[in-house]
Amino acid sequence: MNDLQIFKNEQLIPVSENETGEVIVNGRQLHEFLEIGTEYAKWFSRMIEYGFTENQDFAVIVKNDVNPLGGRPSTDHIIKLDMAKEIAMIQRNEKGKQARQYFIQVEKAWNSPEMIMKRALEFASKKIESLKLENVEKEKQLSIQQPKVVFADAVSASHTSILVGDLAKLLKQNGIDTGANRLFETLRKEGYLIKRKGTDYNMPTQKAMELKLFEIKETSIAHSDGHTTISKTPKITGNGQLYFINKFKGGKSNDSAKN
Template structure:
């Protein structure tokens, strides 16, 4: 079948350029005047035709319209001309071909392929996010429900296992520099600061040691609470 006009199949319903139809019908009046006159026959903007802006040869945008095939057929019939009759028959023949079982099946396959590609793209993005975030989310959730305290060195190991480049010495130094542990040398060195205690990030565990001379020594150990573990993990993972 010889192509009289270019048909666009991008939308759900095929459309044709109003200006191209105007040219093929050999209309003598101005395009805009002609098109407005055609619209007076009851055609609706957004239902039967769709405005679109295109750049003209002079570089200035011109108003164009894409019209559904049904509208184009009616306009051809209204012209009462040999061109109108020939183009209308062209549309009818196209519709017959468009609705053959082969064409319907071909369109269904095309739509299925497009849907599959979109799903692949969306699933790939979701999978990437899931792979990236799942270890951190599981880790943070596990810590959030933890009721036990751990040593700062153990916290450093957990952070290291989850991609945070740190170790016990560096973590202790970071905690001191950032005001979570006491920096000054003395009996309180590496003990929680007042800020840390108010945030309930640490607990101080005391243990007694019997010296050979019979005296008793009290050792103090700073341990990270479940709340503290969640606090520092979220802080490091976000950073």
């Protein structure tokens, strides 16, 4: 709660604002100002009998500090302004009259155009801050989901395998400066494709195959002399496309491949 700035230097009884924007008064401070001879707990119990309702006109606060007199923890009350005015009037003495007049002044000031505008501006400011926090959280979630979003936009047919060169084009379209040759080099360097020279050069490593990142497309080639050879081409699966886009866009892939 923030102390009201009404009568900043002449508050007879401190007043505050609750979370719903209502003016409130501390029960014990009111009791002290009214100079009531009866102890606070008995006096407040009598005041309640005038028809005040808990959680509507007042709220009970149980203090956690040690009661020097022993027994139960001491209690206090937060009283709304209307209840405070009525309690002041009930006292029928000079202090009660003084308190009631003071509360009427507080109410008038609180409902002045200036104070209404001030509260409206404060509410708007809090709302803006709340929206900023919501936007930050949304941006954070979008950042986390970005690799999947990129994949969904870039790979319309995730069940279709594509060539390494095609993946390089997708990556380039999404801000990653690479080409087919550089991507092949990266995949070999990071252990997704075999880098030793030979018949298996540029073929997927065993680990990459276990991760289902690649499939091998075999094509039969009939030569003019009658013999046939098999051409092998590595193609990146839908799962592999998601994996590598996540990886190169800064997300985390499921595993790392080794030679």
